[in-house]
Amino acid sequence: MKKITIIGTGYVGLVAGAGIAEFGHYVTCADIDQNKIDQINRGKIPIYEPGLKSLVSENIHKGRLTFSSEVDPCVESADIIFITVGTPQDRNGESDLSAVKAVAETIGVHLNGYKLICTKSTVPIGTGKMIESIIRSKNPNADFDYVSNPEFLREGAAVKDFFHPDRIVVGTSSKKATSIMRDLYRPLYINKTPMVVTTVETAEMIKYASNAFLALKISYINEIANLCDAVGTDVHEVAKAMGQDGRISPKFLHPGPGFGGSCFPKDTKALAATGREKDSPMRTIEAAIQTNTNQKLKMVDKLIQLMNGDITGKTIAILGLAFKPRTDDVRDAASMVIIPELVANGATINAYDPIAMPNFKRHHPELNYFDNWQDAVNEADGTIILTEWNEFRGIDLFDLKSRMASPVVVDTKNILSIQQLQSLGFSFDNVGRNAV
Ligand SMILES: NC(=O)c1ccc[n+]([C@@H]2O[C@H](COP(=O)([O-])OP(=O)(O)OC[C@H]3O[C@@H](n4cnc5c(N)ncnc54)[C@H](O)[C@@H]3O)[C@@H](O)[C@H]2O)c1
Numbered sequence: 001m002k003k004i005t006i007i008g009t010g011y012v013g014l015v016a017g018a019g020i021a022e023f024g025h026y027v028t029c030a031d032i033d034q035n036k037i038d039q040i041n042r043g044k045i046p047i048y049e050p051g052l053k054s055l056v057s058e059n060i061h062k063g064r065l066t067f068s069s070e071v072d073p074c075v076e077s078a079d080i081i082f083i084t085v086g087t088p089q090d091r092n093g094e095s096d097l098s099a100v101k102a103v104a105e106t107i108g109v110h111l112n113g114y115k116l117i118c119t120k121s122t123v124p125i126g127t128g129k130m131i132e133s134i135i136r137s138k139n140p141n142a143d144f145d146y147v148s149n150p151e152f153l154r155e156g157a158a159v160k161d162f163f164h165p166d167r168i169v170v171g172t173s174s175k176k177a178t179s180i181m182r183d184l185y186r187p188l189y190i191n192k193t194p195m196v197v198t199t200v201e202t203a204e205m206i207k208y209a210s211n212a213f214l215a216l217k218i219s220y221i222n223e224i225a226n227l228c229d230a231v232g233t234d235v236h237e238v239a240k241a242m243g244q245d246g247r248i249s250p251k252f253l254h255p256g257p258g259f260g261g262s263c264f265p266k267d268t269k270a271l272a273a274t275g276r277e278k279d280s281p282m283r284t285i286e287a288a289i290q291t292n293t294n295q296k297l298k299m300v301d302k303l304i305q306l307m308n309g310d311i312t313g314k315t316i317a318i319l320g321l322a323f324k325p326r327t328d329d330v331r332d333a334a335s336m337v338i339i340p341e342l343v344a345n346g347a348t349i350n351a352y353d354p355i356a357m358p359n360f361k362r363h364h365p366e367l368n369y370f371d372n373w374q375d376a377v378n379e380a381d382g383t384i385i386l387t388e389w390n391e392f393r394g395i396d397l398f399d400l401k402s403r404m405a406s407p408v409v410v411d412t413k414n415i416l417s418i419q420q421l422q423s424l425g426f427s428f429d430n431v432g433r434n435a436v
Pocket of ligand 1: 007008009010011012013030031032033036071084085086087099102103120121122123151152153154155262263
């Protein structure tokens with residue numbers, strides 16, 4: 001069994017660390033965020049991810065999973081080091097690689113004998129070479145192999161995705177590294193998970209090309225939905241029939257308020273930036289980004305239209321702050337754009353999300369927060385649904401109407417029954433379903 005160090009204990013690092021420990025390896029998850037490590041060591045999981053708490057505590061209990069805020073000794077003790085730090089977007093839309101560079105320097109300084117250095121963070125094409133050269137600049141005799149092993153897990157289903165990936169991508173020029181990676185992922189390999197072995201640069205490209213394609217698909221169906229609104233057709237019928245074509249697939253054909261989260265927005269922008277830098281423009285991706293920005297603002301316009309062109313002084317209830325259900329992540333969520341836009345138009349916000357409120361509150365402490373949707377909608381002049389949590393799918397519309405000052409709803413996730421909204425006399429809008 002190997003000794004593994006994961007550097008960066010966030011959504012990816014914590015899930016990957018606990019998952020690899022479950023394979024039987026000895027894993028230390030390291031992070032410079034002392035608070036986060038202290039929290040985990042006290043038994044508190046800093047993120048909401050179904051199934052993660054028990055996976056972490058079982059592996060801690062079995063002595064295979066530990067946590068540390070001292071990164072240097074964790075580099076020294078490891079056979080394999082995973083880099084899973086954040087790569088947020090910088091001011092120019094490019095990937096901010098400062099954390100990756102800092103980790104590469106730390107690894108260079110503390111490398112003591114052969115190790116496999118493996119990047120799971122999403123990094124622009126060419127970053128692997130940069131990491132190798134930083135390590136060598138700090139340690140000219142460094143003995144290591146480098147692997148790009150991009151992560152494809154989805155928040156909200158991350159544990160399941162880690163154990164049941166569609167494929168594992170391993171980018172390396174080293175046979176030894178390939179064999180170590182095959183060995184590491186053997187438990188999945190036995191389940192017939194395909195392993196794509198390729199170059200470092202191709203692996204880096206696969207990650208961006210995949211994420212940007214999914215984002216493109218979302219922007220595409222959102223534009224189709226908007227056109228459905230304009231011509232009086234139902235986007236759900238359109239998307240369903242489209243998805244029955246095996247070449248298209250039904251996935252990522254759900255119209256809504258635009259994609260968000262910690263990956264698609266920044267990854268599309270980083271890919272577009274790479275295209276511009278290499279003089280190979282990514283016009284489809286640039287368009288998907290623009291469509292996505294417009295889509296969020298369109299949701300605000302829909303509400304303002306329903307409220308006779310003016311929301312000044314009105315109270316708007318927001319149901320759902322997370323960028324999707326089953327996560328507490330609000331990074332680049334639609335709520336992050338839509339709520340400030342509503343406030344700029346003079347509205348007061350009552351907000352509720354079953355899990356993501358503490359994270360959202362950190363960015364917007366000024367809003368009114370409630371412990372349940374019923375209290376959030378009381379006396380509200382309008383309600384917008386932004387996340388398709390199950391508890392919103394099951395909302396009793398009669399109850400909703402009786403609580404609100406006026407029955408106005410924008411259902412950006414198309415989860416409410418149009419027939420019921422109509423029969424109860426709601427003034428409502430959705431995304432691409434005006435035909436019904
Ligand atoms: N979140 C996802 O769904 C997802 C999926 C696939 C890939 N990715 C990619 O994985 C990477 C990590 O994403 P995330 O969502 O887990 O990020 P995150 O922000 O949740 O976690 C990153 C962690 O790295 C730590 N860190 C930063 N600098 C450090 C340093 N020098 N040494 C040690 N720790 C350091 C931070 O304190 C933080 O805990 C990103 O590149 C992201 O694009 C994310």
